[in-house]
Amino acid sequence: MSVIRLGYVHVRVTDLAQARQHYQDTLGMDAVHEEDGKVYLKSWDEDDHHSVVLEEGGVGLVKFGYKVAGEGALDAIENRVRAFGAGSERMSKGDNAGVGDGLRITLPSDHVLELYSEIDYLGTKVGKLNPDPWPRDLRGIGVPRINHALITTEDPALLERFFTDVLAFRPAERLVAGDEESDLVGSWMFCGDQPHDVAFVKGPNGKLHHFAYEIDDWSALLRAGDVMSMDDVPIDLGPARHGITRGGTIYFFDPSGNRNEVFSGGYRTGADFRPITWTMDQAARGINYTHREIDQAFLDVVT
Amino acid sequence: MPHITVLPQGLQVVAQPGESVVDALRRQGWRSRYKCRRGGCGVCKAQLVNGRVRYLQPVAESVLGTTELAAGRCLPCRAVPVTDVVVDLGAEPLRAVLTSNPVSRTTTHE
Numbered sequence: 001m002s003v004i005r006l007g008y009v010h011v012r013v014t015d016l017a018q019a020r021q022h023y024q025d026t027l028g029m030d031a032v033h034e035e036d037g038k039v040y041l042k043s044w045d046e047d048d049h050h051s052v053v054l055e056e057g058g059v060g061l062v063k064f065g066y067k068v069a070g071e072g073a074l075d076a077i078e079n080r081v082r083a084f085g086a087g088s089e090r091m092s093k094g095d096n097a098g099v100g101d102g103l104r105i106t107l108p109s110d111h112v113l114e115l116y117s118e119i120d121y122l123g124t125k126v127g128k129l130n131p132d133p134w135p136r137d138l139r140g141i142g143v144p145r146i147n148h149a150l151i152t153t154e155d156p157a158l159l160e161r162f163f164t165d166v167l168a169f170r171p172a173e174r175l176v177a178g179d180e181e182s183d184l185v186g187s188w189m190f191c192g193d194q195p196h197d198v199a200f201v202k203g204p205n206g207k208l209h210h211f212a213y214e215i216d217d218w219s220a221l222l223r224a225g226d227v228m229s230m231d232d233v234p235i236d237l238g239p240a241r242h243g244i245t246r247g248g249t250i251y252f253f254d255p256s257g258n259r260n261e262v263f264s265g266g267y268r269t270g271a272d273f274r275p276i277t278w279t280m281d282q283a284a285r286g287i288n289y290t291h292r293e294i295d296q297a298f299l300d301v302v303t
Numbered sequence: 304m305p306h307i308t309v310l311p312q313g314l315q316v317v318a319q320p321g322e323s324v325v326d327a328l329r330r331q332g333w334r335s336r337y338k339c340r341r342g343g344c345g346v347c348k349a350q351l352v353n354g355r356v357r358y359l360q361p362v363a364e365s366v367l368g369t370t371e372l373a374a375g376r377c378l379p380c381r382a383v384p385v386t387d388v389v390v391d392l393g394a395e396p397l398r399a400v401l402t403s404n405p406v407s408r409t410t411t412h413e
């Protein structure tokens with residue numbers, strides 16, 4: 001398995017100063033680099049150079065990056081992208097601050113996905129020698145790391161095939177409207193042993209539904225909700241449990257209206273995991289197991 | 304202080320300085336159609352029938368385009384009335400809610 005994890009999410013924000021306040025003071029990320037209208041941020045338990053890039057102007061997803069391990073892995077993926085008939089180009093060291101050479105793929109859903117294996121190592125805030133479990137100087141929620149992204153696509157079946165054939169992801173959970181392949185409404189896919197590293201639901205191409213931070217547990221989730229109330233962060237849904245992935249969740253919005261999530265728990269998957277199926281009549285429970293009801297707009301609202 | 308008239312209900316509320324249409328309604332117990340309240344999703348988009356609004360934060364072209372703006376569309380979650388305004392929020396009824404706006408505090412994050 002060559003793709004390790006979601007490495008970074010690069011989003012547009014309408015106002016960089018307000019966005020910084022949200023991602024730094026409310027979420028607790030640290031700015032590591034700045035250049036012409038962009039801020040690069042890292043969470044405290046991440047080793048790599050950055051995991052979020054904020055770019056001033058507009059709203060929504062610019063691109064996202066997954067880290068790849070293994071000699072020749074990028075070449076092999078490049079060949080499989082070509083065989084699939086999707087577009088890709090080589091990306092160069094420095095295209096993204098701190099990130100080495102890699103591959104830039106345009107997904108069948110029009111999203112730009114970057115793959116790389118070299119990235120500057122900055123280290124976590126607690127270090128690797130006899131570390132404390134968490135740093136004493138956390139701000140706000142103090143998110144430890146990013147976890148996954150959920151995007152929208154006109155053709156979920158095609159995108160699932162792409163992630164399976166080209167990137168060796170596997171579906172953990174699938175939301176279906178019927179028995180045909182084309183009835184796939186959403187898929188939650190993993191590359192390691194999480195319940196999902198990427199997910200997508202039916203919707204417009206090229207759009208972001210949310211990206212998520214992982215936090216410890218249910219009480220960390222509730223505490224995150226406290227910080228959101230203190231900082232007047234609009235909450236979309238939660239705290240609640242997902243049926244799909246079994247994780248705990250709060251969905252909320254950044255100051256530009258991009259949706260974020262704090263996510264806790266979830267089960268383990270792995271190479272022998274057999275996918276779980278959800279039918280549309282149970283979709284509300286799949287997304288919000290606690291309340292069993294979601295606004296139609298929850299699925300429609302994307303940036 | 305600017306008066307906001309909401310169509311089709313004909314409800315009237317008064318906006319405080321710097322307060323958006325959605326925030327003014329919320330403060331006075333009404334939930335209109337919105338989602339992000341941050342100008343990003345376009346769910347609140349409505350017709351400005353009369354009066355002028357301004358935006359204290361930049362609004363993304365992809366959410367509210369120049370032609371839409373020219374046609375009188377607005378984003379009530381971010382639109383701050385400059386004059387008395389009449390806004391048509393569409394068919395979806397207002398819901399009575401009890402909301403608590405943020406306690407104004409000088410945020411001291413260390």
Ligand code: FES
Nearest residue numbers: 338340345347380
């Ligand atoms: S509620 Fe999202 S743009 Fe107004």
Ligand SMILES: [Fe+2]
Nearest residue numbers: 150212261263
């Ligand atoms: Fe999620």
